[in-house]
Amino acid sequence: MKVSSGKRGDVVRADCFVEVINRPGSPNKIVLKSKVKALFGKSIEELVQKMLAFYEINGVEVLVEDSGALPFALAARIEKAFQKYSRSSKQFVFDMLPENQYTIPGNRYRRSRLYIPGNNPKMMVNAGIYGSDAIILDLEDSVSPEKKEEARILVRNALCQIDFKGAERMVRINQLPAGLTDLEYIVPYNVHTVLIPKCELPEQVIQVAEKIQQISAGNNSVYLMPIIESALGVEKAYQIATASPSIVALAIGLEDYTADLGVQRTTQATESFYARSRIVNAARAAGIQPIDSVFSDFENGEKVLNAAHESKAMGFAGMGCIHPVQVEWVNRGFSPSGKEIEKAQKIVLAFEKAQKEGRAVVAIGSKMVDPPVVKRALKTVNDALVFGLIEKEWRSLYEN
Amino acid sequence: MKTKLIQNAAGRWVPEIVNGRQTIPFKGVGKYKPTAKKYAPAISSCADFPADGNKLVSSLKVALVKAGLADGMTISTHHHFRNGDLIANQVFDIAKELGVKNLVWFPSASFPCHEHLIPYLEDGTIHHVEGSMNGPLGRFASEGKMKGMAVLRSHGGRYQAIQDGEVKIDIAVIAAPTADFFGNATGDRGDAACGLLGFALADSQYAEKVIVATDNLVPFPCVPWQIQGNYVDYVVQVEKIGIPEKIVSGTTRITKSPDRLYIARLTAEFCNATGLIYDGFSFQVGAGGTSLSIGLYFQDILRKTGRKARFIRAGSNKYAVKMLEEGLTDYILDGQTFDLEGVRSMRENANHVNTSPFTSYNYHGKGNFAQLVDVVILGATEVDLNFNANVVTHSDGYMLHGIGGWQNCLFSKCVILPVPLFRDRIPVVVDEVTTLCGPGELIDVIVTERGIAINPKRIDLIEKAKRTNLPVRTIRELKEEAEKICGQPEKPTLTDKIIGVVKWVDGTVIDSIKQVKT
Numbered sequence: 001m002k003v004s005s006g007k008r009g010d011v012v013r014a015d016c017f018v019e020v021i022n023r024p025g026s027p028n029k030i031v032l033k034s035k036v037k038a039l040f041g042k043s044i045e046e047l048v049q050k051m052l053a054f055y056e057i058n059g060v061e062v063l064v065e066d067s068g069a070l071p072f073a074l075a076a077r078i079e080k081a082f083q084k085y086s087r088s089s090k091q092f093v094f095d096m097l098p099e100n101q102y103t104i105p106g107n108r109y110r111r112s113r114l115y116i117p118g119n120n121p122k123m124m125v126n127a128g129i130y131g132s133d134a135i136i137l138d139l140e141d142s143v144s145p146e147k148k149e150e151a152r153i154l155v156r157n158a159l160c161q162i163d164f165k166g167a168e169r170m171v172r173i174n175q176l177p178a179g180l181t182d183l184e185y186i187v188p189y190n191v192h193t194v195l196i197p198k199c200e201l202p203e204q205v206i207q208v209a210e211k212i213q214q215i216s217a218g219n220n221s222v223y224l225m226p227i228i229e230s231a232l233g234v235e236k237a238y239q240i241a242t243a244s245p246s247i248v249a250l251a252i253g254l255e256d257y258t259a260d261l262g263v264q265r266t267t268q269a270t271e272s273f274y275a276r277s278r279i280v281n282a283a284r285a286a287g288i289q290p291i292d293s294v295f296s297d298f299e300n301g302e303k304v305l306n307a308a309h310e311s312k313a314m315g316f317a318g319m320g321c322i323h324p325v326q327v328e329w330v331n332r333g334f335s336p337s338g339k340e341i342e343k344a345q346k347i348v349l350a351f352e353k354a355q356k357e358g359r360a361v362v363a364i365g366s367k368m369v370d371p372p373v374v375k376r377a378l379k380t381v382n383d384a385l386v387f388g389l390i391e392k393e394w395r396s397l398y399e400n
Numbered sequence: 401m402k403t404k405l406i407q408n409a410a411g412r413w414v415p416e417i418v419n420g421r422q423t424i425p426f427k428g429v430g431k432y433k434p435t436a437k438k439y440a441p442a443i444s445s446c447a448d449f450p451a452d453g454n455k456l457v458s459s460l461k462v463a464l465v466k467a468g469l470a471d472g473m474t475i476s477t478h479h480h481f482r483n484g485d486l487i488a489n490q491v492f493d494i495a496k497e498l499g500v501k502n503l504v505w506f507p508s509a510s511f512p513c514h515e516h517l518i519p520y521l522e523d524g525t526i527h528h529v530e531g532s533m534n535g536p537l538g539r540f541a542s543e544g545k546m547k548g549m550a551v552l553r554s555h556g557g558r559y560q561a562i563q564d565g566e567v568k569i570d571i572a573v574i575a576a577p578t579a580d581f582f583g584n585a586t587g588d589r590g591d592a593a594c595g596l597l598g599f600a601l602a603d604s605q606y607a608e609k610v611i612v613a614t615d616n617l618v619p620f621p622c623v624p625w626q627i628q629g630n631y632v633d634y635v636v637q638v639e640k641i642g643i644p645e646k647i648v649s650g651t652t653r654i655t656k657s658p659d660r661l662y663i664a665r666l667t668a669e670f671c672n673a674t675g676l677i678y679d680g681f682s683f684q685v686g687a688g689g690t691s692l693s694i695g696l697y698f699q700d701i702l703r704k705t706g707r708k709a710r711f712i713r714a715g716s717n718k719y720a721v722k723m724l725e726e727g728l729t730d731y732i733l734d735g736q737t738f739d740l741e742g743v744r745s746m747r748e749n750a751n752h753v754n755t756s757p758f759t760s761y762n763y764h765g766k767g768n769f770a771q772l773v774d775v776v777i778l779g780a781t782e783v784d785l786n787f788n789a790n791v792v793t794h795s796d797g798y799m800l801h802g803i804g805g806w807q808n809c810l811f812s813k814c815v816i817l818p819v820p821l822f823r824d825r826i827p828v829v830v831d832e833v834t835t836l837c838g839p840g841e842l843i844d845v846i847v848t849e850r851g852i853a854i855n856p857k858r859i860d861l862i863e864k865a866k867r868t869n870l871p872v873r874t875i876r877e878l879k880e881e882a883e884k885i886c887g888q889p890e891k892p893t894l895t896d897k898i899i900g901v902v903k904w905v906d907g908t909v910i911d912s913i914k915q916v917k918t
Contacts, residue, residue: 014824036825038796038916039889068824071887122824125885126659129849324658388869 003084005150006077008065014122016066016074018081024059028052034066047074054092055082072161073121076154091153094160096189104168104192106223106248109386110134110289111318111334112327113170117142118151124158128165130324131331136170139182140197148174152185159189168192170225176204180211187215187222193248198256199226200233202243209244223248225291229256234275237282249317250283251291252276269310280315294320301329308333335387336380344380345390347373349398403898405912410788412836414909415898419504419528419548423901426910429839434907438764439565441608453620454581455635460487460613461494463634464571467609469495472502472527473570476603479509480575480587480594480736484646487575487613487638489516496525504548506567507531508558508599509802513646521546530567531558532802533900541899542798544915550799550900552792552913555599555735556761556768556808557903562602563764566907572603572610574627575641579614583632584625588747588754590616592642595716595737595746597626598756604631615641626754644740654696655689659820659849664690666870667777667818667847668697674864676775676814677701683775684713684809687738690818691777695719702728713760713773716742716752724752733769735760735805761808763905770805773812780817782833785875787840787855789817790833792902795826797892797916799900803837807905810842814861821848827882827889829853829875834892836911837902846875853878893917 001022008017016034023029030048032041048062062081066074072094079092113134116127119142127135137158143151155171171186172195173179179196186194196208205226213220224246228234234257241250254272258265265271276292283290292311297303308330311319318334321327336344346364351374354362362369384390403415408425416423424432449455457463469475475495477488488507495503503526505517510529515536520526528548533541541550553561561567576585577592587597592615604610604627612627613636622629655661667690671677677698685691685698696719702708709729714720716734718741723729725745732752737743745752760769770776780789781801791806793799809815819828829848844861846853851873854862865872883889894914904910 036796036889038892040825040887042890043887068826070825070885123658126849130658130662325661 001085003081005080005084012067014068014070014073014125016064016069016077018077019063020057020081020085021061021063022059023061026059028058029061031061031063032066034064034068036066036068043071044074047071048078051075051078051082051092055086055088055090057082057086060085069121070125072157073154076121076150076157079153080150091156094157096160097163099163100160100169101190102166103221107289108133108168109317109383110168110249110291112321112330113168113291113318114321114324114327115142115172115294118155119143119147121154121158124154124162128163128167130327132167132321132324132327133318133331134168134170134193135164136172136195136320138172139179140172140174148178152182156185156189159186159191170195172197172227173208176207180207183208183211183215187212191222193223193225195251196224196226197253198229198233199240200230201236202239205240205243205247209246212246220246222246225249225251227251227253228275228279229253230260231257233257234278237278238285241282241286241288247286247288249289249291250279250286251320252279252293254293276314276316284315289317290315292316292319294322295326296322298323298326301325304329305333331387335389336384340380341384341390344377344384345394345398347377348381349395351377405898408909410836410839410910412911414901414912415549418551418901418909424908426904426908429841432906432908434564436564438563439568439606441606449633453629455583455629455632456581456617457634457636460490460573460611460636460638461497463611463636464491464494465498466634467571467611469498469500469571471500472504473500474504474506474568476506476569476572476607477508478574478597478599478603479507479511480597480599480647481592481642481644482509482647483511483513484643485511485513485575486640486642487573488514491573492517492520492525496520496523501525502527505529505531506569508555509804510534510537512536532804533799534802535800538799538801542800542913542916543918544895544897544899546899549898550913551903552799552803552900553903554761554803554807554905555757555805556763556770557803557905557907559602559757559762560764560905560907561903562606563762564907569603569607570609572600572607574600574604574610574612576612576614576627577641578616578618578622579612579635580618580620580622580629581635582620583610583612583627583629583635584620584622585612585614585627585629585632586622586624587626588624588743590614592616592640592644593740593743593747594642594644594647595743596734596754598735598754600627601756601758604628609633611636613638613641615639644743647737647739654692657689660690661693663818663820663847663849664693665697666849666852667694667816668701670845670847670852670865670870671698671775671816672701673868673870674861677705677707679707680710681707681774682709682711682713682772683777684715684770684773684812685777686779687715687717688779691779692717692719694777694818695723699723699728713769713776714742716745718742721745721752724749733760757805757808761805761905763907768808768811770808771811773809775814775816776809776812777816777818778806778809780819780828782828782830783817783819783843783846783875784830784833784840785879787843787846787875788833788836789838789840789843790835791837793835793913795830795834795889795892797834797894797914799835799913803902807838810838814845815843816845816847817843818847821850821878821882822886825886827879827886829879829882831879835902835913839910846878848878850881851878
């Protein structure tokens with residue numbers, strides 16, 4: 001009998017391949033081929049020993065072909081191979097890093113969300129350094145069907161062991177019912193937000209919410225973000241958006257949506273204008289954030305920036321990033337510009353002055369400013385503060 | 401016999417005797433200044449050479465025999481064709497055929513294509529290599545299989561060693577893309593054009609015998625001449641001297657790695673925010689993917705601010721050429737061309753100037769160009785808490801890279817090493833480098849994807865960086881983060897046998913390399 005998990009080959013980096021071979025009657029043997037053997041050989045063998053004991057496996061040869069995997073990835077690959085060998089569903093879980101135990105408010109800004117393939121440990125390690133507001137560990141489209149189980153374990157280990165530097169910790173689960181099993185691997189490990197793909201009916205959201213409730217024994221603080229990716233989903237947008245109080249945002253996925261319509265996705269995006277408007281309106285009506293699809297060009301930063309500007313102008317609160325280089329541009333596109341901030345600051349100062357003087361009417365010079373304009377200016381200044389674009393003491397620049 | 405070790409000024413233990421010769425341990429940066437006269441080869445007389453100037457002989461073998469190829473000689477070749485070199489291997493095929501033993505190979509650099517020479521190292525045709533040991537040759541030597549010790553020098557250090565007589569070249573074989581029968585030769589034209597022949601300059605002047613091999617013989621005169629025929633003994637016409645496509649190595653493409661792009665962006669932002677990129681500044685970036693991306697970010701900054709560089713020191717490639725042609729720099733001072741665009745530009749553009757290790761790097765010159773460069777971007781396999789850096793060995797002890805011009809570039813005004821904090825699981829910022837190649841006092845800034853560490857000696861840069869949003873951290877913080885992610889590495893198992901030494905730019909020994917236990 002022989003079982004395996006993980007990845008091998010010349011192009012594989014920071015990952016490993018684990019094979020367990022039945023050797024009845026012999027003591028356990030570990031064969032380690034690793035390009036970091038001189039530096040980490042002992043610690044890798046210790047990990048294998050510890051996990052052999054955990055899974056109570058005897059009489060095997062364990063082959064580890066390691067291309068420089070970090071411990072969270074090594075353990076994930078070993079766990080899957082050992083689970084297969086011992087037909088066990090026991091989980092070998094690392095402690096949670098203390099810095100991974102933060103919470104975030106449901107209405108936190110979500111300008112950029114960076115997709116990280118759920119079975120790619122190398123890309124996970126540095127996911128937090130690019131400054132995206134959220135990181136999505138993706139179990140759905142970026143993981144091939146035969147790797148789904150391995151990816152669940154890897155994503156769980158990443159949630160425990162990788163510091164995402166304060167980003168919102170998101171996981172995109174598989175379509176139901178597989179997605180419900182995914183939840184068992186992520187809900188206990190401080191996932192902030194679960195993305196539900198290809199959502200077409202409010203019942204799907206309810207199923208996810210109930211499963212989370214069950215796993216967390218009623219102690220549920222996981223947010224939901226359904227993704228609408230079909231014509232039917234668009235028609236049901238408002239019902240989906242209001243299906244659960246845990247929903248904080250509603251997203252649209254345009255690759256699948258345009259496929260559903262039978263049209264090409266274009267840069268002008270006229271084919272999806274209706275759907276995107278509908279999502280924006282449904283989300284705002286439900287009091288949650290509308291979130292735009294991903295933009296596929298990552299070679300040209302200016303194009304990403306334009307797309308983000310247009311998306312923001314339509315009413316979206318953020319969009320997806322398929323490559324880390326997009327993050328900077330998307331964040332910029334969804335942040336207020338220097339001119340907008342300056343204008344807003346002047347309005348806020350005039351508003352504060354009027355309040356102090358007990359006047360109901362806000363005016364700049366001889367020009368009156370309407371209340372909704374004041375409201376928007378307050379939000380702009382607040383956003384600029386949150387995104388670190390202005391100093392806390394910005395008012396001092398306008399004194400004298 | 402066990403080699404006696406002495407501790408040098410950097411605290412490293414180095415052998416007193418290397419390949420039978422007494423050496424001088426490293427004394428500190430700028431401390432060692434030899435006072436003797438420079439070395440010179442034997443006097444030659446025109447009367448000994450063909451009256452009609454025709455120095456053609458029928459084959460490389462005939463030339464080597466005429467040059468007196470014999471046991472124990474030092475033979476030099478050059479790396480203008482990088483991994484596309486076809487001459488060095490042929491030279492030693494001939495030596496083997498003639499039964500010559502114990503040669504010293506003195507290349508300006510070696511490449512994976514020279515794996516062909518390993519059987520000659522095994523059978524005693526070649527005793528040892530003095531020069532960079534890339535890939536397979538480095539692995540061979542690291543495992544203690546080479547008879548003599550490897551001697552690693554920088555490009556400038558190679559010139560220094562030739563000039564002060566530390567290395568006496570018996571026969572230099574210069575592969576030339578174009579030459580005439582007199583021996584005038586150039587690298588900027590011909591089917592195998594590789595740019596320039598600067599690395600062969602010292603060899604042409606100081607070797608006892610000089611052979612020029614070419615596959616493009618032109619009628620006298622070969623103009624321009626980068627190598628002067630007056631230094632040349634024999635000229636050989638061969639079918640093919642090199643594969644020009646292979647002078648482009650894999651490292652001359654822009655990186656696609658998001659981490660490296662991020663490091664490149666951070667480096668460029670640092671340079672911009674601390675005022676290093678001023679109108680009329682100069683810079684040098686290496687050939688690695690990250691360095692090339694930094695060059696692109698520099699271009700953006702120059703375009704946006706309307707500034708231009710006075711000169712780029714290169715390693716030229718299509719990106720540098722574009723800057724020259726777009727007017728973003730006045731000159732390229734080129735030491736080696738990394739792609740065919742660089743070759744074309746050097747041939748066509750008078751402001752794309754060919755230089756040599758003498759002008760750029762040599763310690764025995766009266767100054768050199770590398771010192772004048774404002775910002776230099778270099779790589780490293782390891783950096784330690786004292787900002788010391790390693791470029792020749794990996795953390796597992798294997799010697800896998802040459803020094804190139806790296807040590808010489810440390811003398812420019814601001815030295816920046818953009819490096820990943822860890823490679824897969826191997827930390828790059830460490831307690832102490834495995835092999836010391838560059839003293840920390842010459843290294844100013846380390847840029848990683850998780851923060852920038854500035855050498856405490858550079859108070860000016862620290863003050864400037866404070867006024868920015870740049871993620872400045874201490875080198876110790878970076879090291880601790882690397883270990884937190886990767887784990888604390890074990891020490892590699894090495895034997896006591898010294899398999900190689902690293903020379904400093906002045907010819908002293910800065911560190912030694914031990915055999916890896918296999």
